[in-house]
Amino acid sequence: MAERDSKIKGTPLPRCPGTSVRDLALADTNPVPAFLYEDEYENLGSDPIPASRYTDPAFFALENERMWPRVWQMAAREEELPEPGDYIVYENAGKSFILMRQVDGAIRAFANVCLHRGRKLKTQDGWTSELQCPFHGFTWNNDGSLKQIPCRWDFAHLKDDAMHLPEISVGRWGGYIFVREAADGPSLEEFLAPMPEHFKRWRHEECATAIWVGKVIPANWKVVMEAFMESWHTVITHPQLLPFTGDANSMYNIYGDHVNLTVTPFGTMSPHIDAEGKEEQWIVDEFVKYNGRSSDNYDPDGVQEEGGYNVKVPAGMTARAALGASLRDTTSKMFGHDVSFASDAEMMDALLYNVFPNYSPWAGFQPNIVYRWRPWPDVDHCLMEVRIITRVPPGQPHPKAPPMKLLTDAQKWTDAPELGILGDVFEQDMENIPYVQQGLKASLNGQVQLANYQEMQIRQFQNTLMKYIDGTL
Structure with a gap:
């Protein structure tokens, strides 16, 4: 033995x-x-x-606060967004992200939240040439950079660099696409x-x-x-x-x-x-x-x-x-x-x-x-x-x-x-x-x-x- x-x-x-x-x-x-x-x-x-780990709303809240943001989550497969401009909406534990295929083939993940009044930018998967908020029309390029603010004269206090869509980490392995909200932690390969x-x-x-x-x-x-x-x-x-x-x-x-x-x-x-x-x-x-x-x-x-x-x-x-x-x-x-x-x-x-x-x-x-x-x-x-x-x-x-x-x-x-x-x-x-x-x-x-x-x-x-x-x- x-x-x-x-x-x-x-x-x-x-x-x-x-x-x-x-x-x-x-x-x-x-x-x-x-x-x-x-x-x-x-x-x-x-x-x-403890049975409470499965039933207690307070423990559930701790998972959302301390666990989900720190782990690599399998968010999609490569074939879900094959072409530049293809995107999917990934939602979990109260968070919502847009995974977007870039022109160079890379995949980036942005918070699915308009930086104006907080509306979700997208509610379903699809293709787009830009990310425009349906509420007031704030618009971002597919790389997350700011493209347009309607009535820009009324937003002199907003700088373009500060209005880039918040971005989270993306990892790719085996045809799977992973995201992680936390910036630090093990690499995807180490995690897997x-x-x-x-x-x-x-x-x-x-x-x-x-x-x-x-x-x-x-x-x-x-x-x-x-x-x-x-x-x-x-x-x-x-x-x-x-x-x-x-x-x-x-x-x-x-x-x-x-x-x-x-x-x-x-x-x-x-x-x-x-x-x-x-x-x-x-x-x-x-x-x-x-x-x-x-x-x-x-x-x-x-x-x-x-x-x-x-x-x-x-x-x-x-x-x-x-x-x-x-x-x-x-x-x-x-x-x-x-x-x-x-x-x-x-x-x-x-x-x-x-x-x-x-x-x-x-x-x-x-x-x-x-x-x-x-x-x-x-x-x-x-x-x-x-x-x-x-x-x-x-x-x-x-x-x-x-x-x-x-x-x-x-x-x-x-x-x-x-x-x-x-x-x-x-x-x-x-x-x-x-x-x-x-x-x-x-x-x-x-x-x-x-x-x-x-x-x-x-x-x-x-x-x-x-x-x-x-x-x-």
Whole structure:
């Protein structure tokens, strides 16, 4: 165990019996990057989390004051503003910013506030040759410099240099655009580490947004986000996934304060299932029926069956190997990128990175899910966004991102048919999440208890949050 435990700080934590992520990686068809099966975490203890962090308006106000301005926030993807003059409005935690593509290709971010009487300059995304306030006509150039003040004779006290739109930091990585209000702090690359090194293999800059759906959820943003930070709720919440999901055998790594990684293996049975009499073909058939991320990417010449395609498991081959081979073949054909070298793990497993505080991209070579959660607008509500990004064939331009489809309160995730079976999975989550918020507000002991291993990423997240609240980060 010495080699395996070399990146574990403190006492190694117990794990669920059964086939591990490491076992599956060492049996993979192709080599798996070591960081996808090597343990790397710190034993963070077992102290409870105060329920008030999810329910108290005063704590919510502290987040807005002390945390949000100091962190890198994923605000957009490059394909949302491809041409000079394209802009998006990014709003979070009571702040509003305009991200604007410049003539030289750079992206700058300005406070979305007129310096005259305070009206928002823009209320929706679009293209513009200038930034003009709809109230009185104060106008700025797209680089934030002042262009015009109507009735300038009445504003002799205003100097052009002092009227430049306030600007915040912009960082770009992997096709994502980040902003940070605070001028000081770690660089974006330092904040994201080790993701930039890991993602050299998967290159999200080669991808573009294909699907984008959002919905306001009646729960605190942390409640909703943390529901996607562990896989072991699958056994009760998503039982249809158990035949092909190693839920309790997932690997949970943490890296410093801001990043963690969950590896949940697919194409292998949950340890909660009695494996007696279950064949490898059954695992594949269940995967094809219920795995929302990959079911649309099977060979269109195959036999369509219940939303997916048949994948036959040859004698002597495992379900993982058969699925990996099929996905490598069809992905290469559909997207024009040769992924013959990719491991089975990178073709099917849930490889979910969480970046503090609210951005979570999946990794690998399949179409990837990208989550984002934002307070919307108070302690009891948040906006949950789901993007699907897919690879752009070599030599083709990146298509402009579709606008986000914002579901109404009355609509369900299943009312976004473009999500496929993922909509059903999210609806299962929604059967819990609003009632978590209600339960936390009704709690008599005011405590949230966490598992030592399977929920340590939530503890890492909460520890980092408190460092910002306390001013130590």
